[in-house]
Amino acid sequence: MQVPLSWLKKYVPITLPPRELAHRLTMAGVEVTAVHEQGTQWERDKVLVGHVLKVEPHPNADRLRLPTVDLGKGEQVTVVCGAPNVAAGQKIIFAKEGARLFNTHSSRVEPLRPANIRGVRSVGMVCSALELDLGQDQEGIVVLPDDAPIGAPAADYLGDIIFEIETTPNRPDCLCVLGIAHEVAALTGQKVTEPDLSYPEDGDPIVKHVAIEIADPDLCHRYTASLITGVKVGPSPKWLQDALAKSGQRPINNVVDVTNYVMLEYNQPLHAFDFDKVKERHIIVRQARPGEELVTLDGATRKLSPPMLVIADAHDAVGLAGVMGGANTEVSGYTTAILLESANFEPINTRRTSAALKLSTGAAYRFERAIRAELAPLALRRATQLILQVAGGKAAKGIVDLQPRRNPPPVVRLTRCRVKQVLGADLSMSKVQSVLVSLGFTPTKAEGHGDDLVLEAPFWRSDIAIEDDLVEEIARIIGYDEMPTTSLSGHIPHHVPQPMWDLKQKARDLLAAAGMHEAISYSLTSHETLERAEVFGNDIQPLAIANPMSAQFQYLRPNLRGSMFETLAANWRTSPRDGLRLFEIGRAYLPRQAGHKATLPDERETLIAAFAGRRFPLSWLAKEQAGQDMSFFDAKGVLESLLSGLGVETRYEPAEDSALLTGRAARILCGDQAVGAVGEVHPRILERFDLTGAPVAIFEIDLAKLLEAAARTEKRYSTAGRFPESARDIALVVSADVSSESIEAVIKRHKMVRRITPFDVFVGSSVAAGKRSIAYQIVFQSPKDTLTAEQVSRALEDILRQLQRELGAEMRV
C-alpha cells in the first residue's frame, strides 16, 4: 500500500523525519519497504507549473514541436519538445536551465543544459514523468489539472513523500491511512484526529425511498446505506485526484473516487449504485441462484453459483457482494441519484468467491481479512459527506443500518504475570496501560484481582483475540530491542538417537573423502525424465503434483536415477573431458496404497553415486593411464570403501536390472538383505540423456535397509596378533564360472589365513578355453608362534587340495 505523507498529516502530527518514522513503523511490525520522495528534489525556482500558450511546428523536424510556455509574472519561453501529447492550453511542468533532472540519454541525474536541437536553440524543457522521477513514462509529458497555479513551484504543487507499506495478513487496519495514523500516534506519543462525519440531511427519510433486506445473515453481517439525489457526476477536484494518484489508484469520477478515497481512509470498501437503475427500489442481499449471471464492472460476464453472495434488486443481481459491483447499476455521467453501500461481508465466503472467479479486488482483499463491522456506518457517513462536497446533491435523512447479529467488540484480560511469562520483562501495569491506550484500547472496569487490566480493542482492530496479542502490542510499541535478552536456562532434554541423520552425515564424509562431489537435485521431475530413465516401467506410479509449475516439475521422483543422469549430462556438456564422480543423498517418494485415505508416501532415504569419464585427471605423471575410462570396478571400489567405513559387511551377487548391463550388475547384500545395486548403465538409457562416449557406472543404496543391517554389525576390534605374518602368492586356474568370492571362501576357512587379495586375473592363450587364471596373495599368521616356512608350505598345500576338491582349481604352472 502507498501512503502519502500529506494525507497522513491530516490525522496525526508528524514529529519525526520521514525516514526515521518509516524505521519506527517497520520495527513495530508495519513494514515500510520504501520511502519515495516525490518532488522533494525539484528546485523550487527551477521546476515550475507552466501553461502551454501555443504549439508550433519545428522548421526542420516533423516529430519535434515548439511549445510556448507561460511561467507567470510575464515570463514566456519557447522550447523544443518531442512529446506527441503536448498541446496548447495544457498545464505542464517546466524545468529551467540548471534544474537537476533524470537525463534519459545519459541515464543519470544531471543539471539541465541549453541545447541546440535540429537548428533551434532550446533553454529549459517540458518534463515527462521519467525525467521527474514520477514514473517510467517518457513518451508523453506530464499534464496537470486545469486549475494548477501558473508559476508555482512543482515541488509545492505535486511534491510529497510516499510510504510504501507491506502489511501482514493479520493487520488489515494497516491497509488504510487512518490505521497507519493510529500506529504513528502510538509510536510518537501523538493523538489522532478522526474526520468529522456530519453533513446536512436535507432530503426525505431514506426509508421512504428504499427497502433493504439481508436474506443471508451468515454471510452479510451488516449492511448500511445512504441515498443522495441530485448529484452531478464529473471529474474530481485536484486534492482528491492527487490523493488517489499518490496512493496508486486511478481517478475515475467524483463519486467513484470518493468511495475509493474513503476505503483508503477507513479501510471500509464502499459501493455506489446508480439508484435509478435499481429495480423497484429494492435491495436484497442473498446467495446467487445456480447459473445466475452478472456482468461485473470490469465488463466480464460472471457465472455465479451459491453460496456466492450477491446484492440484488427485485429481479437481478446488481453486484457481487464484497468483490465488485455490477455493470447494470454502474454510476455514469447521467447518474443523478446514488445509493451508497457500506457493508460487512463474511470473510471466508468472500475469499472463496474471489478465488473461484479469479477476481481479486481491494474490497475482497479487505473483507477476507475480517474487517470490523463497526467501520461500516462511519465510512458511509464520511463518503456521503464527501459526495455532497464534490458532486453536490441532497442526502436523504438518516441511513439504513441493518445488523442482524451484533458481535460484541473483543475484550481481553491482561495480567502482569503473563506479560512477564512471555516477554521475560517485568513491566509496570501503568506503563502497559499507557501503551495500550495510545493504540486506542479502552480499559474497562475490571472485575477481578490486583492490577489486571481488561481492555476493549479499538473498532479498527480485528486481530486482537487473546492475552498474548496484547503482549505483542506492548512489546512492539516499546520495541523488541528494549526487551531483555537472556540465555536459555532449564533442563536440556534427554538425547534421542537419530541414526539415519548420523548415517547420512557419515556417508557424505566418506564419499567426499573418496573423491566424490555431492550434488543435490530437485525432488520433482518430469514425465519425460522418468520415461527416459525407465522408471515408469517398473510398476511404479509416482506421485503427481496437482498444480505443477511446469511439466518439468510434475512428479515426485520415485528414485534418484533420472536426476543423476541429468546432472551427469549437464556436466558432460560443460566439461566433456573431465572424469565425473558425483553422489547424492536424498529422498525417493513412493506412494503407499491406501485408497482415499490420506497416507503420506514412503520417503526413502537413498544414496546414488555415479562414475563416468576419465579415471585419472590429466597428469604428466600418468601418461599410461591417460586414456582409461571409469567403469564397474570404479563404482565398486568407492562402494567398498564407503561400506567398510560404515562398518558394514557386504557380499555381491550377479543381478538382473533392466537399466544395467547384464554381466556388469550386482546386488549388494548385507546378510540376506539386498540393500542396493552397483553396475554399468545400459547405453540405451544413456543415449536418451546424451551420455555417449564412455561407460557410466552407478551404485544405489537404500539407506533405511543399510541402517538396519548396520545396526546388527557394530564394529568389533580384533587383535592385530603378536607374531609375524608371512605372505605367499598362488596362481590358480579355474573354470570361468567359479567366482572369486567362492575361492576366497575356501581359502579363508584355513585357520592360519589372515587376508587374501586377488592381484591378477587372466584369460588368454596360455589358459584353456572356458577357464581363467586368478592369482592371490595369501597372508598367514598364527596366534601362538612364528610360522616356519615348512608350516606355511603345508598350509598352502592343504588349501590347494581343498580348492581342487571343491572347485576343481589347479595350480597354474
Add this chain to the structure above:
Amino acid sequence: MTTKDATSNLRELQAQAMSELGALRDLSHLEEWRVSYLGRKGKLTQTLRSLGEIPPEQRREAGMAGNEAKQALEIAYGLRLKELEEAALAAKLQQERLDITLPGWPVLSGSLHPTTSIVREVCAAFATMGFQVVEGPEVELDGYNFEKLNIPKDHPARDMWNTLWVDHTDANGGRPMLLRTHTSPMQARIMEKTKPPVRVVVPGKCYRYEATDATHEWHFTQVEGLAVDKGITLADLKGTLYEFARILFGQDRKVRFRCDYFPFVEPGAEMSMDCFLCEGKGCRVCKHTGWIEILGAGMVHPKVLEGVGYDSNTYTGFAFGMGMERMAMLKHGIEDIRLFYANDLRFLKQF
C-alpha cells in the same frame, strides 16, 4: 739393505703416495692409486715384502715404519673415497635435478554440497545450546503444514505460502497432501510425541509454488528451531538467536529484532544482523541499510500448544525458521540461488 735404508724408502713412498692421493679427482683414478700402492702387487706391499731380506734382529724398526705407512695410507684412502663419492653424488644430483614446479601425482578430493555444509554449521551452533537434530516428512498433511499451526483453511495467511499440492483427493473431494512449505509442521509432530522440555532443530527441504529468480527458488532448505518448557521467554529467544549469530557470523555481530507476523507465533519477530561485509556501513548485500534479515521467529502461539495437548498457561516456548541457501549465499558471496540445485561441478567443487 739396511734398516735405515728401508725406513727411509718407506717414508719416501708414503710421502709420494699421499701427494698423489691429494691430486686425485675421480673415483677411477682413486682405484688405480689403490692398486698401485696398496694392491697385492702395489708399491707399498712390495716394499713391505722386501723387508724380509733384512736380518730379523734389525727388522723391528723398519717393520714399524712399514705398518705406520700402511695404516696411514689406508686411512687416507678411506677419507678420500668418501670425499670423492660425495662429490660424485652431488654431480649426479646436479645433473638429474627435478623441476619441482611441476604438479605432483593427482589425489582425488571430493566436496560436500554447500547446503550440506551450512546445515551442519547451523545445527552444530544450536547443538552447543542443547538443540538436537530431528527430521520430518517433506510430503505433509494440510493439518500439520497449516491447521495445527493456526492457519485454518481459507485464511488469508495461507497466501504467505504458495503451495504445491499432491494430486490426491480424499473422500470429501479435498486435497489433504502437499509439499511442505516450511519445516514448521515438525513443531506439532514433535510436541505430539514428546513431553516438555523440547529443544530441537529440524533441517529439511521445503517447496513453494514460486517463480524463480536470483533470490527465489521453489525448492529450498530450512532449519526450524523449537524450544518449549516452563519459563521460556522472548528474552530467551533473543539471547539464543544472538548467540547463534555470533557463532555463525563472528563474535562482534549485533542483532536486532522487529515485530513480524507468522500465525503460529505470538509475539512474532524477524531478526536482522548487522552486515558483516560492510560492518553496518551499508553495501549492496545489505541493500545499503547496514542490516541483513536472517530469520523469522516468535513465541509459540498458545493455540499451537493447546492443539498438541500442552497447557499453554504452564508452558511457553519459542520457534524460529531460517533459509539455508540465503545463509550460504551470505557466507560465501553466492549471488544466484539457482546455482544451488543446478549441480554444475564448477560450482560444487568450490565448497
